[in-house]
Amino acid sequence: MNFRDVRSHGEGALTNPYLPSIPNGRKSPMTASIATKPAALRCALGLAVVFAPMVVAAMERPVARHPTPSPIVKLLAGIAPAKAAPPPVMELVWKGADIDGDGASDFANPTGSAPRGHDDFGDGFFGARRDGGSRAHEGVDYVARAGQTVHAPMSGYVTKIGYAYAGDTDLKFVEITNPALGYAARSFYVTPDVEVGATVRLGDRIGKVESLQSHYPGITDHVHLEILAPGGDRVNAAGLIVPRMMAVNTDTAAD
Numbered sequence: 001m002n003f004r005d006v007r008s009h010g011e012g013a014l015t016n017p018y019l020p021s022i023p024n025g026r027k028s029p030m031t032a033s034i035a036t037k038p039a040a041l042r043c044a045l046g047l048a049v050v051f052a053p054m055v056v057a058a059m060e061r062p063v064a065r066h067p068t069p070s071p072i073v074k075l076l077a078g079i080a081p082a083k084a085a086p087p088p089v090m091e092l093v094w095k096g097a098d099i100d101g102d103g104a105s106d107f108a109n110p111t112g113s114a115p116r117g118h119d120d121f122g123d124g125f126f127g128a129r130r131d132g133g134s135r136a137h138e139g140v141d142y143v144a145r146a147g148q149t150v151h152a153p154m155s156g157y158v159t160k161i162g163y164a165y166a167g168d169t170d171l172k173f174v175e176i177t178n179p180a181l182g183y184a185a186r187s188f189y190v191t192p193d194v195e196v197g198a199t200v201r202l203g204d205r206i207g208k209v210e211s212l213q214s215h216y217p218g219i220t221d222h223v224h225l226e227i228l229a230p231g232g233d234r235v236n237a238a239g240l241i242v243p244r245m246m247a248v249n250t251d252t253a254a255d
């Protein structure tokens, strides 16, 4: 074996049999590509080292403002019973009938309270016995406090202010007539603060409640309301002004 053979053998041992043979003094395109890869990798790594903290910081800031619940928190929130809503506050309201079909009530409770129940002087409902049964109660008595506001039971004109009992100027009634409906309403035991000819809207103040105690000691103070239908027949106001339980819209901001 001469020197040339050894060198030749050595070169042959280092030669990758899968690479094409390389002519002397030239690099194959593949060799050039391999040579440039480490430089490109270093460049990409450099960029990543420079920009990654900025990207992470940009991503972390909004996360810090709006922390996302961890999966376990989400899971527990799903298992825990929903926060119990407070029961709605119910309130009794008096709903007036809409007899002309315009979508609005045509009658209102003059005191806001329920009809008078039974007391020593009788009952407050329409048709209750009066004078030992010789006549029937022609109105509905709405419980009241002496001095409280009386509301117009109907829109219309004040057509009469009269006395409840002949010869007694203490106890008055206010008559309101509504020509469009053909109805009239008389509210008794009222000290009026409207005059004949005045226009009143449903629910407006028409006066204050007068005490009945000097006339009927122990009676439940009330407004006696008579509703006169077209033609003049008195009808049961309780059929035109009915109680409803309504949920009150309470402020839950302090929840």
Ligand SMILES: [Zn+2]
Residues within 6 Å of the ligand: 124, 137, 139, 140, 141, 223, 224, 225
């Ligand atoms: Zn009455």
